[in-house]
Amino acid sequence: MLGWEYPPFLNGGLGVACAGLAAALSAHTRLTMVVPRTPEDHQPEGWELVGLEGKPLPALWESYPETVLEKLSKVHLRYLPVTLSGYERNPREPQVVEETQWYTIERQVHKNRLRRASRPFQLGALYGDDLWERVQEYTELVVQMVTPGQYDLIHAHDWMTFQAGLELKARFGLPLVLHVHSLEYDRGGPGSRGAVFQLERHALREADLILPVSQYTAEVIRDVYGVSLDKVRPVRNGIELAPAYRRPRPFPERLVVYLGRLTGQKGPAYFFEAARALLEQGAPVRFAIAGKGHMVEQLVEQAAEARLGHRIHFTGYLEPEAVRDLLAMADVYVMPSVSEPFGLSALEAAQMGVPCVLSRQSGVAEVLPGAEYVDYWDVPTMAQTIQALLEDETRREAVIRAQQQSLPHLGWEGAARQVVDAYQTLLT
Amino acid sequence: MPPVSLHFFGHQPYPLRAASIFDIGSGAPVVDRAASAARTEAQAAGCYRPGLELLERLIEAHGGRFQVAMTLTGPWMEQVTAHAPGLIRQVQRLAKTGQVSWLATPYHHSLSFVADRALFAAEMDRHEARLHGLTGQRPRLCVQPGYLYTNPMAYVLHQRGYVGCLVDGGPAFLKDRSPNWVYHGSHMPGLHLLVRDALHSDDLELRFGMDARAFSARLAARQGEVINLWLSLDWLGSHAHRAFLRDWVRDWLLHPEHSFVRPEDVIAAAGPGAPLDAPDYVSVRGPAHDLSPWLGNTLQKAFFDQLYELAAPVAGRKDLRAEWHALSDAQHLLAMGEPEGRGVSAYSHLMSLFADFHLRV
Numbered sequence: 201m202l203g204w205e206y207p208p209f210l211n212g213g214l215g216v217a218c219a220g221l222a223a224a225l226s227a228h229t230r231l232t233m234v235v236p237r238t239p240e241d242h243q244p245e246g247w248e249l250v251g252l253e254g255k256p257l258p259a260l261w262e263s264y265p266e267t268v269l270e271k272l273s274k275v276h277l278r279y280l281p282v283t284l285s286g287y288e289r290n291p292r293e294p295q296v297v298e299e300t301q302w303y304t305i306e307r308q309v310h311k312n313r314l315r316r317a318s319r320p321f322q323l324g325a326l327y328g329d330d331l332w333e334r335v336q337e338y339t340e341l342v343v344q345m346v347t348p349g350q351y352d353l354i355h356a357h358d359w360m361t362f363q364a365g366l367e368l369k370a371r372f373g374l375p376l377v378l379h380v381h382s383l384e385y386d387r388g389g390p391g392s393r394g395a396v397f398q399l400e401r402h403a404l405r406e407a408d409l410i411l412p413v414s415q416y417t418a419e420v421i422r423d424v425y426g427v428s429l430d431k432v433r434p435v436r437n438g439i440e441l442a443p444a445y446r447r448p449r450p451f452p453e454r455l456v457v458y459l460g461r462l463t464g465q466k467g468p469a470y471f472f473e474a475a476r477a478l479l480e481q482g483a484p485v486r487f488a489i490a491g492k493g494h495m496v497e498q499l500v501e502q503a504a505e506a507r508l509g510h511r512i513h514f515t516g517y518l519e520p521e522a523v524r525d526l527l528a529m530a531d532v533y534v535m536p537s538v539s540e541p542f543g544l545s546a547l548e549a550a551q552m553g554v555p556c557v558l559s560r561q562s563g564v565a566e567v568l569p570g571a572e573y574v575d576y577w578d579v580p581t582m583a584q585t586i587q588a589l590l591e592d593e594t595r596r597e598a599v600i601r602a603q604q605q606s607l608p609h610l611g612w613e614g615a616a617r618q619v620v621d622a623y624q625t626l627l628t
Numbered sequence: 629m630p631p632v633s634l635h636f637f638g639h640q641p642y643p644l645r646a647a648s649i650f651d652i653g654s655g656a657p658v659v660d661r662a663a664s665a666a667r668t669e670a671q672a673a674g675c676y677r678p679g680l681e682l683l684e685r686l687i688e689a690h691g692g693r694f695q696v697a698m699t700l701t702g703p704w705m706e707q708v709t710a711h712a713p714g715l716i717r718q719v720q721r722l723a724k725t726g727q728v729s730w731l732a733t734p735y736h737h738s739l740s741f742v743a744d745r746a747l748f749a750a751e752m753d754r755h756e757a758r759l760h761g762l763t764g765q766r767p768r769l770c771v772q773p774g775y776l777y778t779n780p781m782a783y784v785l786h787q788r789g790y791v792g793c794l795v796d797g798g799p800a801f802l803k804d805r806s807p808n809w810v811y812h813g814s815h816m817p818g819l820h821l822l823v824r825d826a827l828h829s830d831d832l833e834l835r836f837g838m839d840a841r842a843f844s845a846r847l848a849a850r851q852g853e854v855i856n857l858w859l860s861l862d863w864l865g866s867h868a869h870r871a872f873l874r875d876w877v878r879d880w881l882l883h884p885e886h887s888f889v890r891p892e893d894v895i896a897a898a899g900p901g902a903p904l905d906a907p908d909y910v911s912v913r914g915p916a917h918d919l920s921p922w923l924g925n926t927l928q929k930a931f932f933d934q935l936y937e938l939a940a941p942v943a944g945r946k947d948l949r950a951e952w953h954a955l956s957d958a959q960h961l962l963a964m965g966e967p968e969g970r971g972v973s974a975y976s977h978l979m980s981l982f983a984d985f986h987l988r989v
Contacts, residue, residue: 514972516976
């Protein structure tokens with residue numbers, strides 16, 4: 201199994217899902233998971249976790265003959281600071297190109313050769329500016345690790361690991377299962393067409409089996425990436441059932457919570473607009489926006505401009521325990537995502553007994569029918585629904601009860617069995 | 629050659645406690661008392677005590693030839709009284725020498741002049757009263773946080789009986805005029821303006837590392853009525869700075885015509901001077917030398933507005949007034965102007981505190 205995030209090195213739900221699935225799967229199959237970075241002194245029970253941090257990188261460029269280098273030296277590369285990625289960047293600060301840097305490929309090759317020879321693999325940020333380089337290195341190290349006959353099947357999670365999966369399939373003829381937690385379509389918006397999109401499309405077409413986290417994402421794979429649903433089997437995420445608890449609010453107002461990265465994909469701006477609408481009507485409510493991301497400055501500024509900074513609170517990134525504490529105080533949870541393949545934190549909120557207002561454009565809708573659903577762009581309805589859940593005790597109780605009825609069926613065990621069934625179709 | 633007028637600005641904002649959404653409704657005081665004590669004790673030991681000792685020794689060593697001006701804000705005096713009372717006696721000994729000029733400033737180091745003239749007057753009164761209690765002297769000049777100044781201030785300050793104000797407005801304000809002359813307010817000849825000699829003050833504050841004799845030579849070459857070297861009192865926290873000051877004062881006074889003077893003496897000796905026009909705020913800070921480092925962005929303006937909306941409700945509440953004033957320190961506004969997310973963090977923190985405070989009001 202090839203993964204990128206693993207607790208505690210998390211950006212979103214990917215690492216949580218990988219860890220949950222791996223633990224449940226290990227009851228059914230032998231399993232090795234390779235991730236760039238693992239916590240120190242941590243080895244899970246019943247399966248093997250391999251971290252690549254510190255492993256020496258192969259010196260791939262050594263073999264270039266001088267004649268090739270000479271030809272390459274005639275090619276000029278021009279680097280421009282352009283944002284083409286759906287991951288966190290700050291598009292509000294366009295960079296002015298003051299000085300164009302020219303490199304010859306020869307210099308670039310030389311640079312790589314030196315770097316390869318002199319340092320071990322290090323991830324740095326999960327999704328840093330050097331992400332592509334890290335993905336290449338991850339791919340090389342994974343391919344180097346595998347010997348023929350060692351594994352029966354490759355299961356790769358999200359695009360960062362797809363290249364390694366493709367390489368293993370090509371070299372050893374191993375069946376390739378792609379697990380799709382999130383697509384460039386979700387992260388970068390429906391119009392995204394960049395290198396990541398290309399890689400995703402290529403890999404999805406080459407894969408033997410695709411496991412998206414929802415029917416919603418299965419349809420995106422069909423409609424946007426042009427892949428037939430024949431080899432697509434949605435496997436919905438599970439949740440580790442933890443004891444729910446409530447925590448008294450220290451303030452008299454009710455509390456409405458947004459939880460997630462502050463990026464366009466997650467729709468925090470719609471949440472803000474709903475909050476503003478309710479506060480301008482004088483609703484006795486506080487709103488918490490928990491998470492970080494490039495939209496934080498814009499949102500904080502809007503809150504300040506509206507003189508609502510004393511009612512709309514930006515908590516920044518919260519540790520998992522703090523997230524649970526916040527949910528334990530919350531009266532309503534809102535997930536206004538523009539495109540959400542699944543939405544694990546909605547399950548977490550439901551589990552904590554918080555009524556949810558969720559975007560229809562999300563996968564979690566398929567497993568949590570009891571929650572309230574709105575279109576992310578329909579701010580008036582979102583505000584009305586929040587208000588109804590705050591004021592209408594009967595409706596509120598009904599939603600909490602309906603949500604909780606879905607939860608027992610959402611353990612990772614069910615997801616693991618679906619995955620094993622899917623493996624069987626490839627191995628027989 | 630002009631005399632030197634040294635001025636030290638002493639301020640230490642009340643440290644605010646950490647706060648997040650989990651604390652709203654806690655009703656806890658906004659000031660972190662423990663941090664206030666710890667910081668004051670550390671600053672007293674490393675900066676204020678040795679710094680004031682040095683000034684005392686210089687006054688002793690050079691008779692009437694070494695004089696200095698000093699501004700101590702309300703939070704400085706309060707925290708020092710509470711956590712380093714020995715310093716108060718040092719301040720009183722300095723006052724007794726008669727060689728120190730004490731300046732008036734808004735008691736809480738706030739921008740109350742910008743927000744509300746009545747609050748401003750109350751803060752100036754309170755500062756004067758406390759300063760008088762401490763030093764037995766009445767200030768004759770005044771200074772605002774960040775050396776802020778604007779035309780309407782001239783009238784207000786003149787009405788209050790001050791003879792001058794310390795200002796700094798950068799090159800756009802001074803145009804091609806020298807800071808080494810004494811100016812006065814636009815249409816206000818009664819209110820003199822002393823201008824910070826940015827070049828030489830920054831030599832000490834930002835580009836420190838000069839030889840004492842070379843510095844004297846640079847100053848001796850100036851023309852005018854005064855060289856205004858204005859520094860933060862914290863500047864005296866460095867051993868190297870104190871050593872430099874000791875050496876340079878001795879070096880400067882080797883020449884019989886060199887002297888140190890207090891701002892009021894500069895004004896008394898000055899010629900008629902020219903007016904300086906400040907239709908907008910000028911200050912020591914930022915590339916534009918204006919109000920923008922404090923109130924340049926939306927976060928700062930929002931916090932400022934929302935805070936001053938509470939001024940009236942808090943006025944009658946003895947239990948809340950001091951805390952409201954602690955929030956009004958101009959230093960907190962500066963923090964919200966910082967780049968790279970630090971301003972946003974500062975705003976989020978302040979608004980959590982403010983929301984908690986708001987509930988108590």
